[in-house]
Amino acid sequence: MICHNRRYLMYISQNYSYAILRPLEKYILSQGGEVMWFLEGDEVNHEYLKPNELKLVNVSDVISWNPDAVFVPGNMVPNFIPGLKVAVFHGFNAGKVNRRGRLDHFEIRGCFDLYCTQGPETTGPFLELAKKYKYFDVAETGWPALDPLFTIDPSNPFNVQNDERPTVLMCSTFSRHLSCAPILFEKIKELSQETKWRWLVQFHPKMPKDIVEKYKSLQNENLTFVETDDVVPLLKAADVMLCDTSSVLLMFLIQRKPVVTFRNRSPSNYLINVDNIDEVEGALEMALLNTESQNKIIGDYANHIHPFNDGQSSARVIHKVNEMLDCGAKRPPKPLNILRQLKLRKKLKYFNW
Template structure:
């Protein structure tokens, strides 16, 4: 997720180190050339000028300006306070780098309200390779000109369509008219994963990867439910069929009956002009930057913040409980 930023930082002669926290982050994915800081003491000794965070919080006792770059798009999910989680201010960041007008404007209003952070619309660095990488794609098959369908599903049991559409996908994959790629979030139930692995045949491939961008590039159409990965797919100007997605969005083709899935896929493969126009309008609001230079814009905004300082920002609320929880989680009690 942060490697496009790392690439640009290193290219201009600066240094990068990684600090990983939480059970959901696997250090085994780091490359031998990537430096990992193993403790908060290591981080403080390294003295970063800026800390780029794809999560929701970052400790105040880590040096450097704190830059929020988000771990996905706003999927409209509500937190326990009944507020959209994407716009929850947790008093941790000095700068939010937003993805497009749909999120920029709400964050600007929040910045005016709180006065503790700045906002810059930059686009999402994670997507830079999707718009710039032209290397051989491992998910494309030379000589096979059949349409490729990518099936993704959220891991949430209450929202996932994976258990429901299993037999339908099995039947469609055996028809052989299309190539199927199937990929799930790492949190997906192991039982569901194993069921879909059992479907593998010459027409269907189950993929386990930490880099979904080549999959998105390889497919012509996506079948999904409510997973926010569908937004990333749409940004390529490609259509998405959803099953039981209740957002009522005109840039999606939603079906609620199993027998309607195949006709919907057949329809969107023709790229109806009205649907494609709706997709384009939606993408302009969500993420209009399709030049592959969002990382450069994030760094430019960060450089500006470091150069100008944060003295004009209001002090952040102490929020002692949140910071106590972060210290307890990290096992760090030095001051």
């Protein structure tokens, strides 16, 4: 696998994308490749870049740098940026339906040359789409964002020494009609005043500020509210998750740990789902029993969505990308998407032709 003298661009538009792409960056650099970042739009914080990470300021700089491959944890990337366009996804398939009535995870927007899927659950549908559209490849690699999930981290700041209480991680999506955070506030306030559990609370970065401030006000010796661009250390530190319909719950399940959901839109046997506020505490207690039957159900599902637990998904992604670059296979052209590309040019203030 040769990365030497090749250039790889990390193209992001959200803060959570840093953690998704950094395992790829680490692997590329270890193999002698070059990495640059391009931060699109106003929703990504440039201060989250590390001192040793380099960015390109505008599209003209990106084009001049001429990357060999572009990694995107979002839905779109401009066609006027050079390089093999690689979709690595911003999360798992959570079953969310877009305004067209289609599963958003499998929406094809004509931007990518390669989709790197996370496991059998998504590989099959993308292979069928590849047969239909013919202009992109599909490789089941696992998700690079999870590589750190399967490595030992003795310095995890959320592991508390000499505190043997079970740790509950509460996560929630920002969508008001899906979010459990506003509804469960009083219950979490009540439970966090007890000492039997340690609570970590982390929300989607788009969560309304008023909800964030309410939960921040609950902080005490039993509950910590965490704002971070990297949820992996929290996932590793917790024993059970309380969530709603956010795809982050799938990341937790992959560790073979139990998840309690509140009014999940797609309740399944690998989740302990409740619809009433008064059922939350009992469901968490049940989850912490870690019964053999429940562990098997969770394990089977984890193998279906992400069978890789070796921490080597980044290596598999780069292997496939370099293989495609080496062979230079010709595929049918991607759709022109003229209107979409014009919108991207306007957004990025790039009008050179």
